[in-house]
Amino acid sequence: MxxxxxxxxxxxxxxLVEMTRITRSAMSRATDALxxxxxxxxxxxISGDKTVxxxxxxxxxxxxxxxxxxxxVASDLRAIVTALRMSGDLERMGDNTTHLAKIARLxxxxxxxxxxxxxxxxxxxxxAERLVAKAGTVIASRDVExxxxxxxxxxxxxxxxxxxxxxxxxxxxxxxxxxxxxxxLCGRHYERYADHAVQVAVQVIYLVTGEHAEDLSEVRARSxxxxxxxx
Amino acid sequence: MxxxxxxxxxxxxxxLVEMTRITRSAMSRATDALxxxxxxxxxxxISGDKTVxxxxxxxxxxxxxxxxxxxxVASDLRAIVTALRMSGDLERMGDNTTHLAKIARLxxxxxxxxxxxxxxxxxxxxxAERLVAKAGTVIASRDVExxxxxxxxxxxxxxxxxxxxxxxxxxxxxxxxxxxxxxxLCGRHYERYADHAVQVAVQVIYLVTGEHAEDLSEVRARSxxxxxxxx
Numbered sequence: 001m002x003x004x005x006x007x008x009x010x011x012x013x014x015x016l017v018e019m020t021r022i023t024r025s026a027m028s029r030a031t032d033a034l035x036x037x038x039x040x041x042x043x044x045x046i047s048g049d050k051t052v053x054x055x056x057x058x059x060x061x062x063x064x065x066x067x068x069x070x071x072x073v074a075s076d077l078r079a080i081v082t083a084l085r086m087s088g089d090l091e092r093m094g095d096n097t098t099h100l101a102k103i104a105r106l107x108x109x110x111x112x113x114x115x116x117x118x119x120x121x122x123x124x125x126x127x128a129e130r131l132v133a134k135a136g137t138v139i140a141s142r143d144v145e146x147x148x149x150x151x152x153x154x155x156x157x158x159x160x161x162x163x164x165x166x167x168x169x170x171x172x173x174x175x176x177x178x179x180x181x182x183x184x185l186c187g188r189h190y191e192r193y194a195d196h197a198v199q200v201a202v203q204v205i206y207l208v209t210g211e212h213a214e215d216l217s218e219v220r221a222r223s224x225x226x227x228x229x230x231x
Numbered sequence: 232m233x234x235x236x237x238x239x240x241x242x243x244x245x246x247l248v249e250m251t252r253i254t255r256s257a258m259s260r261a262t263d264a265l266x267x268x269x270x271x272x273x274x275x276x277i278s279g280d281k282t283v284x285x286x287x288x289x290x291x292x293x294x295x296x297x298x299x300x301x302x303x304v305a306s307d308l309r310a311i312v313t314a315l316r317m318s319g320d321l322e323r324m325g326d327n328t329t330h331l332a333k334i335a336r337l338x339x340x341x342x343x344x345x346x347x348x349x350x351x352x353x354x355x356x357x358x359a360e361r362l363v364a365k366a367g368t369v370i371a372s373r374d375v376e377x378x379x380x381x382x383x384x385x386x387x388x389x390x391x392x393x394x395x396x397x398x399x400x401x402x403x404x405x406x407x408x409x410x411x412x413x414x415x416l417c418g419r420h421y422e423r424y425a426d427h428a429v430q431v432a433v434q435v436i437y438l439v440t441g442e443h444a445e446d447l448s449e450v451r452a453r454s455x456x457x458x459x460x461x462x
Binding site for chain 1: 288294299304305308311312315316319396399400408409412419443
């Protein structure tokens, strides 16, 4: 009975890792669709989001059934609560990629991203992919050290997000209000996507340590967790 | 034992209703802060968000303890899962109001909202408040009919959101890119806030009926739930 429970939890973990894989691929495709004004690619992202939503429901159904079948012990309960939260975050990351793809579709055959912002958006996509890949690793390994690395990557995302606004607000901006709105919304979706990936890591830390944290810097600031670093 | 369980669930329900009250007040104050460039009011919203975050954690801790103490039956499990989801939505609504307040603070002593958009923003706030108030009622009453009403209110929010973009993109727009970015981000926060309120109603419907739905229109479209309306 106990074995089955663990196996079921492993299945939930695998589904969550699968969600990170799909949302990572969606992020990559959504960005290509944005930069290259690729309508067909955008459509694959939009229609593919159903799979992520379905996986999120599968996770929810599975953990509810798990709770119903067996009295879970404290650490199992954490696994259940964090699985629900993580699937929620990953579902929202899927939504973020869908929104990006919809902006690409709306501006087709033009690109929503002006030439001078392509490198910034491309790097935002790279950071987003790195974050979700690490989130997947962390779900599988439950490694707190790796979980804490996401904080650093997310700092870079925030820098790039500010960089977008700097360009939008410079006197050289020559693409008008519509394009500024597109870029603002795109920037927000990359930033939110990254933030949800960080939240996945925060959940894993809670799962492993039982410690709640608003964000990873809070975890870092606490003593003990990083091998005796000052709190 | 059973009685205590029900009482604990009621406490969770009360905490969720309390979260709707606080996030409603925060929405009202954030909007006033935006429209009147009221720095002090903006600060109350930003510092007050801690209370919502704390309530969200209380809900989570309480339901985890509940699960640990007693084997919940199927409908209890739904109550537990939906409580976690609702507290997550309400916490994010608090975040939305904080973001609005931060935009108000950033533009102080100016208002981030140009004169001609004041009526639109004001109505968006009214709809947002109506939605969260209804969400609170629905959490307490578990009334599916009232839950379905949120869909209609949210339609109006979407209209107003589109209206914002129409004004931003009209040839008469005379406030430049910075203001367009501010309005775009504000619009998104009102829209997201409303969407989370609708999600709370969706969760209540799941709690009562056991039926999953992506949104309320999906529920409406299904037969039976509305007293035998065509599916």
